[in-house]
Amino acid sequence: MTLFGREPQVRSLESAAAEAAAGRGSATLVEGEAGIGKSALLDVVAAHCDRLGMRVLRATGEQLEQDLPFAVAGACLGVLTTGGQANQARVAALLRGEGADRQPGAAGHDFVVTEAMLDLVDDWCAAGPVAVLVDDVQWADAQSIVVLHRLCRGIAQYPLLVVLAAAPEPCGEAMGALVRSMTAKGAHRMNLPPLDPRAVAELVEATVGAPTGPQLANLVAAAQGHPLYLSELVAGLARDGALRISQGRAETDHETPAAESLQAMIMSRLGPLPSQTQTVLQHAAVLGANVDLPMLAAVLETPVLELAEAFTAAAGAGLLVETEAGLQFRHDLIRQGLARQTPSSVRGVLHQRAAQALMDRGADVERIAEHLAQLDHTEHGQWLMTAAPQLTVRAPDLAVTLLRAAAAAAPDDRAATSLNLALIRALLWAGQTDDAEQVLHDQLAAFQSPATRTQLLELRMNGYFRQGRLQQAAAAGEDAARLAPAHPGRLYGFAAVCRLLIGEFDTADRLAGDALRTGLATGDAVAQAYGHNTLAVLRFSQSRVLEALDLNTDAMTALDNGDATMVVDPLVVRAMCLFALDRPAELDLVLDAAIRRNRDTGGVYLTSAQLLRANVLFLRGRWDDALAEIRAALDNPDPLHQAPALRGLAALVAMHRGQARTLDPELDELATARVLEAPFTAPLRWAQALAEENEAGPGAALDILFPIWAQPPTFSPRCIGYRLCADLARLAYAAGDTGRLRVLADTTADLLSRQAIGSVEGTAAFCAGLLHEEPAQLLAAAAWFAQAGWPMHEGYAREHATVLLAAAGCLQPARDELAAAVALYTGLEASRDIDRARSRARQAGIRQGVRGPRGRPKHGWAALSDTEHKVALAVAEGRSNPDIAAQMFLSPRTVQSHVSSILAKLGLRSRVEIAVSASTVEDRAAAAG
CATH class of the missing domain: 1.10.8 (Helicase, Ruva Protein; domain 3)
Known part of the structure; x- marks a missing residue:
């Protein structure tokens, strides 16, 4: 196919395709008015990509499908029907609503589907280069736009070409955001001008x-x-x-x-066709861009063979084209022009008949709903009631439209109640919580049976929970439980969780007990799990970790017999307990299971699990790995608002590494005293304290940080909050604040009596050693921290032992401890700590000498962390991110973050270049051997 006047654009896109085939991907947005040649350009690109051996994925946005989630992405990936490869079949099942009953709403399900689609493309990219070509993307649904946005992120590292064609002015907020994001990340914007x-x-x-x-x-x-x-x-x-x-x-x-206009010219093609054929085409155009011959035959009550003759003539006239998906109108301008020639009353009849024909065929509910939504009157209420659960998942906006109309026209009160219950569920699923609350209020105000009232209250509590209105959610749950429903224990358990999350521990304890007693009396395993697990969190918040772990074990045992998803994840609670007990091998396995389950089910605790893993990696000194986990977690939905903790942890690493202050204005505002009690801000305050130490001294830093230990935040009790005590003790010692240093020594000693593990032993010894200025205690602390695998804390202990040993005249031991401390800090790339340790040693009369340990290089293979090195070798083997993630107990997005870091450190541009570089390194090593 030859495109006249588009040689520069063709060359540019063919060059991008060649680079993608060689391993370095890119994205291009082609913009131009209708008919300017965008589709023809995509045809040329598709043919070129096919010749290069690339997997070509194509789709076209349709205005009539904007309310169908993942319509464009699903068509592009070939997952709108069952069958295909196993990974395609999984995505297809998710699109049909599989697992949606475990979701709190559309956002969670959309996240699961998006991640599954990204994994699918990732697997394909590992097998060979891929081209994603989407025409008329301005008509794409919002969920597909998110998938395209995520595909374009970090695209350079993949053998992936993304070309999107759109009208010049983006339609809608989602499309505008995609254009801005693509432009910011270096995508090429190509405008198609008129031909010269x-x-x-x-x-x-x-x-x-x-x-x-x-x-x-x-x-x-x-x-x-x-x-x-x-x-x-x-x-x-x-x-x-x-x-x-x-x-x-x-x-x-x-x-x-x-003809004066393009539209009139296009319509002039109808002239030679028989009037009956023209009418058939007009009716087909009303029903969509694709021609479904069997459905159209049923709608028009015309034999398929007769229609086939008409469409053959239309194709000969240039109005239709044959594609892999079947017959389509050659251009949407053709379809629009034909459809406009059909009176609105006739269009309604056509949509009505199309819906019935699709029902008779057992077609997908969303296809049927598309046609029903075009009617100005309500029919098929019984079908809608049956289809509502699946339609709510597959096309929530359509479900809301149809259910609202059907409820308003219901023939009796019983039907109206059933339809309104379905409408409330659809509104909540779609995130339209204000409208859902209004319908709920109206229904509760009417006389309802106890069973219906219970359902309404359960819907209300779920709606409140999604909005973060936990006080009202708890009250609705308690009200529903008092109506003696089938499962009151679950409602008490739900209310207990809400009370727990807002810090009403006494009430939460009472309600959790009610859930447990009711569950045991009725044999409701889910209620038992709610009770046990909520009590576990409460005991954990009291630093009664072993009791919490036993209760959590009971919750997990009960949940083996349950089939419902709770609003507290027992796996995450178990991981918290294992974290507090220094049981790393078990902790890693549980965290991996928690991350996988929440990612695969859209659970609200995915970010919680990744935040906990990032904290573990930070303490173990694997700071690059922690940063990769943080970057991945910041891409997740964040219903519990944990982003401040993630950013605070990243800022901590930056502060230790002597980088410029990373607390941007948003974080500075979050770090103010008025939000000290807000959940998940402790790492942020920790980072702020380190920044203040540089600017105003240790006393000012201590004033910021000490309240977190004196009055621990709800979700950072002392059983895990003690990790900041080394910094607190260090700051108190430097500031000469003996009073607060004594408090630290006493409280950590008390914690040790209840939590006798290595890291707490080290913390208590460190605080006591500084209080009494005993180098032996500091060296004992260093040994405990070394056993726990906490290198930064061990460095602190050896750094302070250096000063005290020097003061006691033990100069050689002091030099040895300084060398050990600096070596630990060097392994962390903690330049700030290295400078402080050497400065304090010089003041004590100890000099390390010029050489000292060498830090890890900033560039090249030697710059990679152990995890990055393993990921790089796996990439060099041609393995996909999901495959690497499964092997290394990471999430695919964390692997992607590692790959980005690897490329930066190696100065490379693609995964293919990583493979070439790895081969070269191996060859050199073999030659040297």
């Missing part, structure tokens, strides 16, 4: 078989370089017999176009 006169002449000559004469040249100039207008103009002249070849040139006697 040379290209126009070449196109006409190729079409008519001869150069244009003067009169024809004047006439085609009216097209102003618009390819579709131009081709329709020439085709119209040919149909009218108004073209002739004279003296080797194509000429015409017409002085003006036969």
Whole structure:
């Protein structure tokens, strides 16, 4: 296929395709008005990618499908029907609503589907280069736009080409955000201008078989370089017999176009067709861009063979084209023009009949709903009630529209109640909580049976919970439980969790006990799990960790027999207990299971699990791994608002590494005293304290940090909050604040009596050693921290032992401890701590010498952390991110974050270059061996 006048654009996209095939991907947004040639350009790119051996994925956005989640992404990936590869079948099942009953709403389910789609593309990219080409993306649904946005993020590291074609002005907030995001990340924006006169002449000559004469040249100039207008103009002249070849040139006697507008020109193709064929085409255009012959035959009550003859003629007239998906209108302008010629009353009848035909075929509920939504009256209420659960998941906005209309026109109170219950569920699923609350209020105000009232209260509590209105959610749950429903224990358990999350521990304890007693009395395993697990969290908040672990074990045992998802995840609670008990091997396995389950089910505790893992990695000194986990977690939905903790932990690493202050204005505001009691801000305050130490001294830093230990935040009790005590003791010692240092020594000693593990032993010894200035205690602390695998804390202990040993005249031991401390800090790349340790040692009369330990290089293979090195070798083997993630107990997004860091450290641009570099390194090592 030849595109005239588009040589620069074709060359640019073919070059991008070649780079993608070689391993370095890119994204391009092609913009231009309708008919300017975007689709033709995508055809050329698709053919070129196919010749390069790339997997080509194509889709086109349709205005009629904007309310269908993942319609464009699903079509592009070929997952709208069952079958295909196992990973495609999983995505198809998710799109049908599999597992949706475990979701609190559309956002969670959308996240699961998005992640599954990204994993699918990732697997394909590991097998070979991939091209994703989407036309008319301005009509894409919001969920598909999110998938495209995520595909374009970090695209350079993949053998992936993404080309999106859109109208010049993006439609809708989601599309506008995609354009801004793509532009910010370096995507190329390609605007298709009108063809220049040379290209126009070449196109006409190729079409008519001869150069244009003067009169024809004047006439085609009216097209102003618009390819579709131009081709329709020439085709119209040919149909009218108004073209002739004279003296080797194509000429015409017409002085003006036969039709004034492009739309009229396109519609002129209908002229030679029989009126019956024209009517069939008009009716088909009303029902969508794709021609479904069996459905249309049922709608028009016409034999399929008769319709086939009509469509064959239409294809010959250039109105339809044959694609892999079947017959389609050649251009949406054609479909729009034909559809407008059908009266609105007839359009309604067509949609009504189409819906019935699809029902008879057992078609997907969303396809049926698309047609029902076009009607101005309500029918098929019984079908809607049956289809409502699946339709709510597959197309929530359509479900809301249809259920609202059906409820308003219900024939009796019983039907109205059932439809309103379904409407409330659809509104909540779609995130329209204010509208759901209004319908709920109206229904509760009406007389309802106890069973219906219970359902309404349960819906209300779920709605409140999603909005974060936990006080009201708890009250609704308690009200529902008092109505003696089938499962009151679960409602008490739900209310207990809400009370727990808002810090009403006494009430939460009482309600958890009610849930447990009721669950045991009725045999309700889910209620038992609620009770046990909520009590576990309460005991954990009291630093009664072993009791919490036993209760959590009971919760997990009960849940083995349950089938409901709770609003507290026992796996995450178990991980918290294991974290507090220094049981790393078990902790890693439980965290991996928690992350996988929450990622696969859209659980609200995915970020919680990743935040906990990042904290563990930080304490173990695997700071690059912690940062990768943080970057991945910041991409997650964040219903519990834990982003401050993630950013605070990243800021801690930056502060220790001597980087510029990373607390941006948003974080500075969060770190103010008025939000000290807000959940998940302790790491942020910790980072703020380190920044203040540099600017105002240790006393000011201590004032910021000490309240977190004196009055621990709800979700950072002392059983895990003691990890900041080394910094607190260090700051108190430097500030000469003996009073607070004594408090630290006493409280950590008390914690040790209840939590006798290595890291607490080390913390208590460190605080006591500084209080009494005993180097032996500090060295004992260092040994405990070394056993626990906490290198930063061990460095603190050895750094302070250096100063005290020097003061006691033990100069060589002091030098040895300084060297050990600096070596530990060097392994962490903690330049701030290295400078402080050496400065304090110099003041004590100890100098390390010029050499000292060498830090890890900033670039090259030696710069990679152990995890990064393993990921790089796996990438070099051609393994996909999901495959690497499964092997290394990471999430695929964390692996992606590691790959980005690897590319930066190696100075490379793609995964293919990582493979080449790894091979070179291995060859050098073999030669050296």
